[in-house]
Amino acid sequence: MDSLRTLENVPGFKIAVASANVRDWAEPRNDIALIVADAPVAAAGVFTQNQVSAAPVKIDKKHLKTSDGIARAILVNSGNANACTGKDGKKNAHRCAVQVAEALTAPEDHILLASTGVIGRQLPMDRMEKGIAKALADLGKAEPGDFAKAIMTTDLRPKEASLLLDTDDGVVIAGACKGSGMIAPNMATMLAFVLTNAAVSPRALKAGLKEVADATFNMVTVDGDTSTNDSLFVMASGVTDGPAIDKPSGKRYDKFLAGLYEISMSLARQIAMDGEGATKLVKIRVINAKRHKDAVAAAKTIAESPLVKTAMFGNDPNWGRIICALGRSDAKVDEDRVSMTLCGRRMFSKGAPVLFDEKELSGLMQAKEIELEVDLDLGKEDALMLTCDFSYDYVKINADYTT
Amino acid sequence: MDSLRTLENVPGFKIAVASANVRDWAEPRNDIALIVADAPVAAAGVFTQNQVSAAPVKIDKKHLKTSDGIARAILVNSGNANACTGKDGKKNAHRCAVQVAEALTAPEDHILLASTGVIGRQLPMDRMEKGIAKALADLGKAEPGDFAKAIMTTDLRPKEASLLLDTDDGVVIAGACKGSGMIAPNMATMLAFVLTNAAVSPRALKAGLKEVADATFNMVTVDGDTSTNDSLFVMASGVTDGPAIDKPSGKRYDKFLAGLYEISMSLARQIAMDGEGATKLVKIRVINAKRHKDAVAAAKTIAESPLVKTAMFGNDPNWGRIICALGRSDAKVDEDRVSMTLCGRRMFSKGAPVLFDEKELSGLMQAKEIELEVDLDLGKEDALMLTCDFSYDYVKINADYTT
Numbered sequence: 053m054d055s056l057r058t059l060e061n062v063p064g065f066k067i068a069v070a071s072a073n074v075r076d077w078a079e080p081r082n083d084i085a086l087i088v089a090d091a092p093v094a095a096a097g098v099f100t101q102n103q104v105s106a107a108p109v110k111i112d113k114k115h116l117k118t119s120d121g122i123a124r125a126i127l128v129n130s131g132n133a134n135a136c137t138g139k140d141g142k143k144n145a146h147r148c149a150v151q152v153a154e155a156l157t158a159p160e161d162h163i164l165l166a167s168t169g170v171i172g173r174q175l176p177m178d179r180m181e182k183g184i185a186k187a188l189a190d191l192g193k194a195e196p197g198d199f200a201k202a203i204m205t206t207d208l209r210p211k212e213a214s215l216l217l218d219t220d221d222g223v224v225i226a227g228a229c230k231g232s233g234m235i236a237p238n239m240a241t242m243l244a245f246v247l248t249n250a251a252v253s254p255r256a257l258k259a260g261l262k263e264v265a266d267a268t269f270n271m272v273t274v275d276g277d278t279s280t281n282d283s284l285f286v287m288a289s290g291v292t293d294g295p296a297i298d299k300p301s302g303k304r305y306d307k308f309l310a311g312l313y314e315i316s317m318s319l320a321r322q323i324a325m326d327g328e329g330a331t332k333l334v335k336i337r338v339i340n341a342k343r344h345k346d347a348v349a350a351a352k353t354i355a356e357s358p359l360v361k362t363a364m365f366g367n368d369p370n371w372g373r374i375i376c377a378l379g380r381s382d383a384k385v386d387e388d389r390v391s392m393t394l395c396g397r398r399m400f401s402k403g404a405p406v407l408f409d410e411k412e413l414s415g416l417m418q419a420k421e422i423e424l425e426v427d428l429d430l431g432k433e434d435a436l437m438l439t440c441d442f443s444y445d446y447v448k449i450n451a452d453y454t455t
Numbered sequence: 456m457d458s459l460r461t462l463e464n465v466p467g468f469k470i471a472v473a474s475a476n477v478r479d480w481a482e483p484r485n486d487i488a489l490i491v492a493d494a495p496v497a498a499a500g501v502f503t504q505n506q507v508s509a510a511p512v513k514i515d516k517k518h519l520k521t522s523d524g525i526a527r528a529i530l531v532n533s534g535n536a537n538a539c540t541g542k543d544g545k546k547n548a549h550r551c552a553v554q555v556a557e558a559l560t561a562p563e564d565h566i567l568l569a570s571t572g573v574i575g576r577q578l579p580m581d582r583m584e585k586g587i588a589k590a591l592a593d594l595g596k597a598e599p600g601d602f603a604k605a606i607m608t609t610d611l612r613p614k615e616a617s618l619l620l621d622t623d624d625g626v627v628i629a630g631a632c633k634g635s636g637m638i639a640p641n642m643a644t645m646l647a648f649v650l651t652n653a654a655v656s657p658r659a660l661k662a663g664l665k666e667v668a669d670a671t672f673n674m675v676t677v678d679g680d681t682s683t684n685d686s687l688f689v690m691a692s693g694v695t696d697g698p699a700i701d702k703p704s705g706k707r708y709d710k711f712l713a714g715l716y717e718i719s720m721s722l723a724r725q726i727a728m729d730g731e732g733a734t735k736l737v738k739i740r741v742i743n744a745k746r747h748k749d750a751v752a753a754a755k756t757i758a759e760s761p762l763v764k765t766a767m768f769g770n771d772p773n774w775g776r777i778i779c780a781l782g783r784s785d786a787k788v789d790e791d792r793v794s795m796t797l798c799g800r801r802m803f804s805k806g807a808p809v810l811f812d813e814k815e816l817s818g819l820m821q822a823k824e825i826e827l828e829v830d831l832d833l834g835k836e837d838a839l840m841l842t843c844d845f846s847y848d849y850v851k852i853n854a855d856y857t858t
Contacts, residue, residue, distance in 0.1 A: 101783075102779065102782040102783045103781075103782040103783070103788045103790065104778050104779065104781065104782030104788065104790045104793075105782075105790075133775070135775065135779075136774075136775060136778050136790070136803065136806070136807075136808060137807070137808060138806050138807030138808065139807070140807075170773075170775060171773075171774075171775020171776070171778070171779065172774060172775045172778075172803070172808045173808070174808075279779060280775075280778075280779050280782060358761065358845075358849070358853070359853055362849070362850050362853035362854045363853065363854065365850065365854045366853070366854025368854065370573075370574075371539075371574075371575060372536070372538065372539060372573060372574020372575045372683075373574070375507050375539050375574070375575075375683075376505065376507060376538075376574065376682060376683050378506075378507065379505040379506040379507030379508075379683060380504075380505045380506070385506045385507065387506065387507045387508075387539070390507075400539065400575070403539070403541055404539075404540070404541030404542070404543075405539060405540060405541065405575045405576070405577075442761075442850060443850060443854075444847050444850050444851070446761070446765070446850070447765050447768065447845060447846060447847050447849070447850060448847070450761070450762055450765035450766065450769070451765045451766065451768045451769025451771065451846075
């Protein structure tokens, strides 16, 4: 990762941020962020699978369909999710898109939207309009890191990643994301934005994004709560000397995909580490499952068990909770074949407990990053899920959010 | 409920408790409890659906099968779950059953077992044997409430219920249960014991218990973690003047079933109210679902959402989290038909937010018992789920349990 290459300086894009006071923030801050491509570019998105979805998500799906994967801009606001806001909410989202489209003399379906924040409140449209106008006027003036900061809600840290692709035509991939609560696999589980100057066709971009999202963002869970607004976007400006990637196959596509995976995995890790109240990153690796979906189901159920997560917080090697969660998951499990290893120490082997030094293991669990491996011994499929522990601060942050 | 009619004085049974120091308790306490019927009686049980189940659960299922629903005694210990303990664990459970069977000159398959506590540790068999011997010697000496106290783990309160059936032959139903963590629907979700002097055939008892468990204990969730040890037992001594209930139908069966439901619902409520760290009981009623399983899935997903539970703790009428959980549930949902009411105040109506007095509603949420109603407007099926809020104390209790 190269901190100089942020979203703000990917060739072919201009970024702006603005303060619209979307919500009564404790301190003044930017809460509008705008990505504008210099010309219409290839774009793809994956969105929440929640049956209840926010107005911007509904609009984005429509726009990406009618535009055949071409977009010009993404407008983001933090502080208000514009979800469960009925007809007025849809009208408001539409107005935002129209304002950006008119300023850029672009068709409305080339404008994408993302909102994050409180559910069920109408956007303050007068303030939104002023904020959007300010951002449009300031296009290209954003400093590195401004975008990532403007989209934060309960995040403690901005989340960014970037790389220079190992090709000789200077392809950059840079991303930023936000998310620390309402995080659970099932689509993109937060807001994430990836920009690249690679020349990729809409079809190849769409295929690549889906594949990468399933292996990265969709394998992060903080609390099992899939949000109504989750969106992951990628835009490719094509401002590079290299040849275009027209279809989702071939050596150049594979290299691009590997880069997209690396950026997405870095952002996904940052989300898990910055989970609400998190004190550590917990990697849950389920190996030797019969089917891939067994591995995923087992890892997800363990990762979302409040009993497991509080034990991780308390540095308590209480593996009974882990196997209990495993047993109630949808994964096929044979108790007598299961083995478990935490922080490199075997705790359970083929259905029977293994004597281990609890004090030593408890000490190892104090690390910032710990790994649990669960071996099902029923096949060859693996899955890796990223989560965090469950602390007093999780309760504190979430017991008083709207009021 | 009549506090004089506890498990300890149901005609046809004798109860004993003893201290075996199964675990190094902070203070001396009883941790062995024994129910012995004066003669072999009808018995039924429902058990955890976790794929990983404790040694006593495996033995009980076998015994109830080979004995055709006849049992003489139930031996319970707290402090150690005897789960995930491999072959030694099974041997130990077997030894406990044999000790009770020999003392009562009963066949081994007339003895049922229940254990609750830490997973993955072997029972301290020398202490268990002495404790069991003591309990056998003290049969019938237990005072009212002793049984309910001896089976507690992290429970703050013993949980009991009883009633005199509205028939003229003095049929009593009394129950006791334990459970406050690792509570989630899917079987019985804790340890519960119901005794009656009614004369009920094993077949009728089994059918009735299944029906009642699904509507009561299986509709309680504290943290979504179905334990490896969950067991609900009922024994019917037949020590009454009334006629026997031979089959699961008819007026007398219906009356008995209504009584069993009442006792089970009272115990289930007590479990939800005594959820680990709980400050209030939360009743989640989903109405007008298309299918019953939609109503259950919706209620369960809302009840288990950490974001919803922390909002309930913080008296925060953040209904966005509720609809978010609803949308990601397996229930069929049409966002534009959903309405929601909390503590009698409408917050959301047919897909759009309703203006309400947040301060007033936050005040109402401070009650010991609050009700959320979610109307799906898609059919006629309802479900009621009982849960509790998620507090700092949940994390505190669970961050340091074994070590």
